[in-house]
Amino acid sequence: MGDVGIVKTQYHTFASPPHExxxxxxxKLxxxxxxxxxxxxxxxxxxxAILILHALTGSAHAAGWHRADERKPGWWDPMVGPGRPLDTDRYFVICSNVLGSCYGTTGPSSPNPSTGKPYGLDFPVITVRDMVRVQRVLLEELGVKRLVTAIGGSLGGMQALEWGVLYPELLSSLIVIAAPGRTSAMNIAFNTVQREAIYMDPAWRGGDYYGTPGPERGLALARMIGTITYKSDESWSFKFGRVMNGQPEDFFRLESRFEVENYLYYQGRKLVERFDANCYLYLTKAMDLHDVGRGFSSYEEALSRIICPCLVIGISSDILYPPYQVKEIAEIINKTGGRAIYKELVSPYGHDAFLIEFTKLGMMVAEFLKEMGP
Amino acid sequence: MGDVGIVKTQYHTFASPPHExxxxxxxKLxxxxxxxxxxxxxxxxxxxAILILHALTGSAHAAGWHRADERKPGWWDPMVGPGRPLDTDRYFVICSNVLGSCYGTTGPSSPNPSTGKPYGLDFPVITVRDMVRVQRVLLEELGVKRLVTAIGGSLGGMQALEWGVLYPELLSSLIVIAAPGRTSAMNIAFNTVQREAIYMDPAWRGGDYYGTPGPERGLALARMIGTITYKSDESWSFKFGRVMNGQPEDFFRLESRFEVENYLYYQGRKLVERFDANCYLYLTKAMDLHDVGRGFSSYEEALSRIICPCLVIGISSDILYPPYQVKEIAEIINKTGGRAIYKELVSPYGHDAFLIEFTKLGMMVAEFLKEMGP
Known part of the structure; x- marks a missing residue:
């Protein structure tokens, strides 16, 4: 058991066809x-090979350390390494930054070759399916013929599911965590208010803010809203309760803050330092458009294309993608002739559990991969 | 059975002591x-007498019509009238606008007597307890000696509970609907992001926006966020699903909207036409500060003061004040020697059910009041 040590993000540009x-x-992009x-x-x-698929603000840096003095390892580090659930002694593990993001893959903040300036709102709307199609080209370039599994949580789970629907012949298995097969109205609603927070910030400037500070407050508010949905009532109460920040005499001031409020503002500020607002708009839009049934005669028909064994994991306290939405995926796959196991990750941490409950999640994943064979 | 007909909002100013x-x-206020x-x-x-207590953006206009051509009757009209659950053939029903609101009761948008201009942020922080204490003075002025019941949902339920804790000797019964005894961290979080939406709107101008259009977009966003929490995943899906507005060719546009998004923007705009942003700040702050245990040796001790029979109603699909929070109130009252009945309003409508499910709610209330005696 160990981590993967020092790693380096690599870059591949599609230079030969499909150049566009x-x-x-x-x-065309x-x-x-x-x-x-x-x-x-x-x-x-x-x-x-195993393909790891990341969530909304994630990056290709899933495991290991970029420098010996890096503050934190990759975002899924406990899942990846020698002897870990995604065992690098056996598997070639790949994680790529999604199309439309700002961590090295082309997105709204990347230079538009026709102007030399960042795309901004000239970037076309992308979908989860587009992300997956780009990943497939990357895998070909890397010499990967077949995936042992594609695995991800949240937006990563949406991608995993699209992998199963688009390229069933390339997968030996599939692991979908805390993600729906099609985004619900309430989810779209939560994304809408986050985008509106960015839109209403005058510093957003119609998306043309590069070279300026940009919509820091709008992006922070978007993140604050999102953060509420990533946790659970129980975890908020346990972590913060009704503890008020500051002196007792500040209690009855409009601007006084409970600890939970400070935490939200802190999370908002933290994201502003590391993420691009336009990317946030495009990626949440991609999530809204997520529906594996699009282009097929039905949602069920799309899911029936998944022929490999699937592990589908819902999180008990997830308010963003409640377990019933995730379970439904497994039920339809089984009903249409596929093989899916549904497991519930029992956790008080809400949606974020897939980034926290590594022991429970790791055991589920390791056991599933072991049953899949050598 | 019938409505109360044409009604008129009345106004009382505390001119004699307590003038302040x-x-x-x-x-002092x-x-x-x-x-x-x-x-x-x-x-x-x-x-x-029966006292009705309203929710965040409610008003004193609970029942009847202000004009024969008014578009809609008061906000709880099906609950109030001859033969209705709050039977005006038997009861003298009162509803007053809460302190800090903008529907005729003194609040941040009212003129500050020391400047002649609206208070704005010079308005002091108020609490649910303050609202209740003002109501008590009003009842005295109206000659009310004792209440058959105090009843309300959401912020109204918080007030009802404070009535039981502060003035147990004045109540023959109490009805608390979809409200907690103390606001949870997650609730504070949802209120925080709504206030931040107002704060970040430059048109808010530190609260000094009277005579200008004011923070319309910020207040609208606050309402959009709130609206998500007032309903349930099930009701959002049932009402809107994934229906996209506009033409098929607009599907892949960043600015295209699902029906659910149009609905949210519409709800945001509607509130802007009828509510004041500073009042929204103060009233959500009052909700955050809500904790009937404040000033008592414990939360349980505060609830033990409630000596009248209580009906406590949780809403099965409420994500804002989940039923367990409401049920806990009844459990503590019973454990500390009081008499509380907990009932669950089974509804897919989420928190809003207390403004929608009049048949179910009316029956619960009517039955409870009947058992309480003549």
Whole structure:
């Protein structure tokens, strides 16, 4: 057991055909650069690869350390390494930054080749399906013939599911965590108010804010709203209760803050330091458009394409993607002739549990992969 | 059975002592005007009164019509009238606008007597307890000696509970709907992001926006966020699903909207036309500060003061004040020697059910009042 040590983000630009990539919206985009990291070694038959798919503000840096003095390892580090659930002694593990993000893969903050300036709102609308199609090209370039599994939580789980629907022949298994097969109205609602927070910030300037501080307060508010939905009533109460910050005489001041408020403001500020507001708009829009049934005769028909064994994990306290939405995926896959196991990660941490409950999640994943064979 | 017909909002200003009112924060406020409506007639012994307590953006206009051509009757009209659950043939029903609101009772948008201009942020922080203490003075002025019941949902339920804790000797019963005994961390979090939406709107101008359009977009966003929490995942899905507004070719546009998004923007705009942003700040702050245990040796001790029979109603699909929070109130009252019945209003409508499910709610209330005796 151990971590993967020092790792480096790599970059691949699609220079040969498809130099331009036709998106689901019909627009062409290119050249596309993809940031990715790999851990472990690809075998000679190219079939020991695992693809990790990240969530909304995640990056390709899933595991290991960029520098010996990095403050924190990659975002899913306890899941990846020698002897860990995604065992780098056996598997070639890949994580790439999604299309539309700001961690090295082409997105709204990347330079638009036709102007030399960041795309901003000239960036076309992208979908989860587009993200997955870009990943497939990357895997081809890396010599991967087949995936042992595609695994991810939240937006990452949406991608995993699209992998199963689009490329069933390339997957030996699939692991979908805390994600729906199609985004619900309430989820769209939560994304809408987050986008509106950015839109209403005058510093957003219609998306043309590069070279200026940008919509810091709007993006922070978006993150604050999102953060509420990533946790659970129980976890908020346990962590913060009704503790008030400051002196007793400040209690009855409008601007006084409970600890939970300070935490939200802190989380908002933290995201502003590391994320781009336009990317936030495009990626939440991609989540809203997520519906694996699009382009198929029905939602059920799309899910029936998944022929590999699936592990589908819902989180008991998830208010963003309640377990019933996740369970439904497994039920439909089984009903339409596929093989899906539904497991519930019992946790008080809400949606965030897939980034916290590594022991429970790791055991579920390791056990599933072990049953899948050598 | 019938409605109460044409009604008129009345106003009472505390002109005699207490001309000034000492708030829980220690500051003096006055003169205070209270807007109220009454339905039915007070009996000679002054003990057939029922006090209705309204929610965040509610008003004194609980029942009847202000004009024959008014578009909608008062906000709880199906609950109030001859033969209705709050039967005006038997009861003298009162509803007053809460302190800090903008529907006729003194609040941040009222003129500050020391400047002649609206208070704005010079308005002191008020609490649910202050609202209740003002209501008590009003009832005295109206000749009410004793309440058959005090009833309300949401912020109204918080007030009802404070009534039981502060003035147990004046109540024959109490009905608390979809409200906690103390606001949870997650609730504070949802209020925080709503206030931040107002704060970040430059048109808010530190609260000094009177005579200007004011923070319309910020207040609208606050309402949009709030609206999400007033309903349930099930009701959002049932009402809107994933229906997209506009033409098929607009589907992949960043600014395209699902129906649920249009609905949220519409709800935001509607509130802007009828509510004051500073009042929204102060009233949500009052909700955050809500804790009936404040000033008592414990939360349980505060609830043990409630000596009248209580009906406590939780809403099955309420994500804002989940039923367990409401049920806990009844459990503590019973454990500390009081008499409380907990009932669950089974509804898919979420928190808003107390403004929608009049048949179910009316039956619960009517049955409880009948059991309480003549």
């Amino acid at each position: 990539f036709v998106l689901e919206c019909g627009e 290119g050249p596309i650069t993809v940031a990715y990291e790999t851990y472990g070694r690809l075998n000679s038959s190219g079939d020991n | 009112f000492v708030l829980e924060c220690g500051e 006055g003169p205070i005007t209270v807007a109220y409506e009454t339905y039915g007639r007070l009996n000679s012994s002054g003990d057939n």
